[in-house]
Amino acid sequence: MSIIVKKFGGTSVADPQKILHVARRLIETKQPGEDTVVVVSAMGHSTDHLVALANEVAMDGDQREMDMLLATGEQVTIALLAMALQSLGQPAISLTGPQAGIHTDGLYGRSRVVKVDADRIHNELKQGKIVVVAGFQGLCVDEITTLGRGGSDTSAVVLAAALGAPVCEIYTDVAGVYTCDPRIVPNARKLTEISYEEMLELASLGAQVLHPRSVECAKDHGIVIHVRSTFRSDEGTFVKGVEALETQNPVNGVTLDLNQAKVALLNVPDRPGVAATLFQAIGKAGISVDMIIQSVRGEITNDIAFTVAAGDLEKTKKVAEQIAQDIGGGEVVFDPNIAKVSIVGVGMVGRPAVASSMFEALSSRGINIQMISTSEIKISCVVEKARAKEAAQSIHEFFGLEQSVQPQLV
């Protein structure tokens, strides 16, 4: 018997009718000789509801108790999905993360999976059951811990690895991974496949299809992730090793992150350790910094600009203002009206024309580039938020991403 792991997210199991739909889908697509393990998230907005309850009793509730609370969301879904499968005549059993043998490192709210003891799952599968596992959660000794938001994807991939399943199907409310968000670029194209590396860049850039950790884990264990629609039967996008890719387009996707804000320290003294002091303080405050640009203003001062998540702006300003005071100089300015537009593609390696083409696409529309950051397979530009969608559209068009084989660049 081979095993397939399928994961359904919160929108796919948002109400009893959708849970019944998932149950029917699982029964219809069950292949002879193939065992099914299903990982599910909490129903729709139930996690938000639980968080709201917690905020009413305590601001900043203890993370252990938050895990205790939030783990109930997935437990509700697994019980309901198992019942739905049974009511349709399909033997099934639900298992919490702890029952499924998912052992974590014990960090509340952001556990990593250290081991999967899959005996119970194998035993249940042998009895002909579909095994329904609660995503997002695991056990450390006797404690319930969660993997953090989006952790259900990771649960699914980790189980696929532990069970020797070659493919992990992630069912979602979109049909696959697109060259750009179709709400921004209507003729965006669904990719048939994409490399782990590109998917990682896309995932952390806010494409919101797959949790980055799950992609990393799939890459480490050679699991193919098949991202597909809960509500359609056609194939989606396969996320897999780069050697399997047929086409080598320079760019595979354009992403837009509207949830960014820019902070800058102007005129800071040009002496060693200033940047370190600043970013140590910011890191200590639990704020993640994305792009960092340091530029020379004159002989003795620099400007340091960086971006943070929009929600962290107020906290960041306070830290930055304190640091400016401490280091004796510098003015703090900030701008919440920015966005980050990025292109991703393993094919851009060794093709210098890709970057200049992106800048050309933006300048042809008169869109000003405020910051630039690059990696091996990604180029990001900060632009004015009001023109961000237009920026993504112009880049998508310039590279011809709507075509499956793009015009070759030098």
Added chain:
Amino acid sequence: MSIIVKKFGGTSVADPQKILHVARRLIETKQPGEDTVVVVSAMGHSTDHLVALANEVAMDGDQREMDMLLATGEQVTIALLAMALQSLGQPAISLTGPQAGIHTDGLYGRSRVVKVDADRIHNELKQGKIVVVAGFQGLCVDEITTLGRGGSDTSAVVLAAALGAPVCEIYTDVAGVYTCDPRIVPNARKLTEISYEEMLELASLGAQVLHPRSVECAKDHGIVIHVRSTFRSDEGTFVKGVEALETQNPVNGVTLDLNQAKVALLNVPDRPGVAATLFQAIGKAGISVDMIIQSVRGEITNDIAFTVAAGDLEKTKKVAEQIAQDIGGGEVVFDPNIAKVSIVGVGMVGRPAVASSMFEALSSRGINIQMISTSEIKISCVVEKARAKEAAQSIHEFFGLEQSVQPQLV
């Protein structure tokens, strides 16, 4: 250090504000040198909500999956109450039934507790924490099982026994145990104490203050149950061994059960085994029978009348009609418009005048008695439902239950 176990039911923790109230109450009443273990139920109607979800995906869902589903209700409450305590500066930790070491016999939906391994609770108490335990649930090997509705009372008493706590406080939305439901008899008196035996009769008669199993368990282990109000600070009613009772009133309470229906098989052949056949079939259908009266109609036939819960009437009629056909004779009649009024008191032992006084109270108002059943410390009469409240009132008045020392009967 002594230990006290306190239990708060669903209405006491129905929303975040009520949970904060419970947290404040726990902190205010915490005695120096006394450790606190709190058992809680699911919030308000959350169990009903979960059952409704289950019914939407599957009629008659698998009991194992129902337990998996319902156990989440208490888990939500324990996390929120622990957070509330912490937010008020009181160290606290939540434990699920399994984490609290409550081991059950593994029967889904109606487990009995077989063992409590209290090491974890003791360890947490030693660290100065209030330990918040999920009622209603336990563990059998690796499986989550529930104790059935009302099982949180049992969880609390079982923990008191395992922890060597002499008293288990059950907080509820009434101030204690009354001589009658104050909504029926406005001058009903709150009892300062009541025996286990009387409380058992009252609990199973529908007084709905305490789950009968919890009273049995308290009796077996000599735990004093203190039933008191969540919202008032005065003492409630102590449920304890009879030897400790100061007064020996013949009657301690009047109860009314409006959720009854009467079924009768008339003219059934008078031969051995007829009653057995009937009640075996009814038992097999999962129907609990309360009162049974068999009367001789003539030379060769009998009448058998019995009462069941009103919700079981339709099912019972079908079974009774089938049996009537099988045994060749008998007419099935039924009456949903009945109620059962009962008096309870250990003091009625050896006082034959108690029964006749009850009948006199009813006849003085012209209320007809349809069925009578008696035990050592209880007398129940079936009366017309429309006059049931009046029946309870007249009995309460006749025995002078509003006075703490009642007029002595012969």
